[in-house]
Amino acid sequence: MSEGNWGHLASDEKYGRLVDQVDDFKLITYDEAASESHAAHKHASHTMILARDLRVLWDLYPARAAILMQMRFDGVIGFPGGLVDPGEDPVVAANREMVEEIGLDLQKHSITKENHIVSYFNAKKNLVLHFFGLEVTLEEFCAIEQRNLKAPDYGVETLGILRPPLYTMGDNYRGLPAFLSNTFVGNARDELLLGLQHFKTHSAEEIQAALTAQEKHAAEHQGCQGKS
Template sequence: MQDHRPSSQSMTSGQLSRAEALACSGYRYACHVMLYSDTKTQLFGRIPIRHIILMQMRFDGLLGFPGGLVNPSEETLEAGLSRELLEELGVALPISVEDHVDSCHAPSSSPSSSSHLITHFYVKKMEEEQIREVERAAVSTATDHGQEVLGMVRVPLYTTKSLASFLSHSFICNARAQLVDSLLRFNLVAPEELHKALTHSLKIHTHTAEDLQAALMLTEAKRKRF
């Protein structure tokens, strides 16, 4: 009998081959894609934007990549992802196996539990006008706009501070790690520049935590009054 459990090594690292992931039983599958293009446009007419990378603000206030749950017993991973993109972006985008980047176990909610979710991540490079068409369709024809998806956003790569601020936001599941890995894998940001951005992002996180604590104390004071 063939063993359809992931190997102990892949369970430890979280990484799986596409074939190994599809052989796992008792798991749900989620497919997401990073759409991006090169651009020669400039911010304020002087700061090179370099690349347009699309993400989305989800209904739960978290940042993530377009996509969703897919049932490989009913459709291929790529066909399911294309279906999700049509709903969320309003454009039928073909996704191929060649666009696949990695598959991995989703982070567990706690060290002792398993999410039983495997995420498949894709990266698709497009022409700039195609990216702009996606942005237009996402707010005009996408059925999920204003419901599951609150809007498309671009990852600001043009300065270290802007990227640091973006990375300090809250992301769904392993979306932040997928973004960082893709920035390095496709040479969209220099490693030293990304390191500076992440270091600054940690400082922003600390300041944000302090602000939240102050807001919580203010709320407690108001509660005691009433």
């Protein structure tokens, strides 16, 4: 198969290309996203599922919360979700995608417009992103994790779920800063950090400290590579 052979994926593959910069995503309101000016653009919906976790791990690090993210088919990390079908509402799409990708039982949990956290417009891709947040109990969260293995898209579009560590360990890198060094689809990394503030598990100062630690480690690692 040649490098450019996308088959039936060709029409949509551009939306997942890993070339985005932070400033490619402009914050817009949900109403703006639903307006006529964005009607011709492609839309996508993704959801953060969160459960508060009051444990202190190893008597050192507050767990704070469990958050569900996933390894995607393209080898990068993101939230459950995907492209909105033509004529489909973003909320309906968010629920449909979570059924397909993680096997969510909509009789127990479902997204409404009130779960909306933020929307973005990426002009380079003509893409509107809708990000939702759903809080559940830790017991419910564990049950959702277990259902993932039976989801219709498991092993195809999703290759496993994971929980981001929300603490920073004693070396000021392992934990959340190290997790932020991974490759994320689109602006999923920024959505994660915004979600942490939305649910008040972290302050803006704590988020910035984790980003600073991650950037410092990346710069030091790059410096070491340059000297080798």
